[in-house]
Amino acid sequence: MDNDRLIIPAIIILLVLIAAIIIAFAGNNTFNSGNLYFEYPKTWSQDHVVGDFSNSSVYSEVTLTSNIPTSASPTSYIVIQMQKKSQGTLKLPGTNEIVMNTSNSTVGTTNIGNIRATQLATYGPNVCEKVTIIETPDNYLILEYICPPEALNQTETDYNTILQSLRIQ
Secondary structure, three states: OHHHHHHHHHHHHHHHHHHHHHHHHOOEEEEEEOOEEEEEEOOOEEEEEEOOOOOOOOEEEEEEEEEOOOOOOOEEEEEEEEEEOOOOOOOOOOHHHHHHOOOOEEEEEEEEOOEEEEEEEEEOOOOEEEEEEEEOOOEEEEEEEEEOHHHHHHHHHHHHHHHHHOEEO
């Protein structure tokens, strides 16, 4: 008879523990340093951070990594860099020249919040890569993912989560 009274509280405690575990592993982590804020899924971890993403920093970088278990080479990378604009003029090759020299490439523009960005993407048999370049008055912000083709869908989804939550102050 005493065991029957303990079953319901035990079930309730078990359900609360399961809910706590689900909440702990669901949702997003946040990155907030200097002028940069974004959210990224908990399946990604910060590998390293360089600089402080402020206007006084010449160069800042954060690398996120995730292991996709279904891939032959499971590690995927998302790298976010911010670099100070230099004085003077730098003549870079146009995006058409870059794309024409790379097979399976695309180039486009997109809006991230109210900021215009250029995106370059290359999808090969061994690696997939996408670069988003955002120009602010003082800096260039470059977001890039590099992943094996098997991890492309998950990496692209997580990369878009970062872009959608991105705030540059």
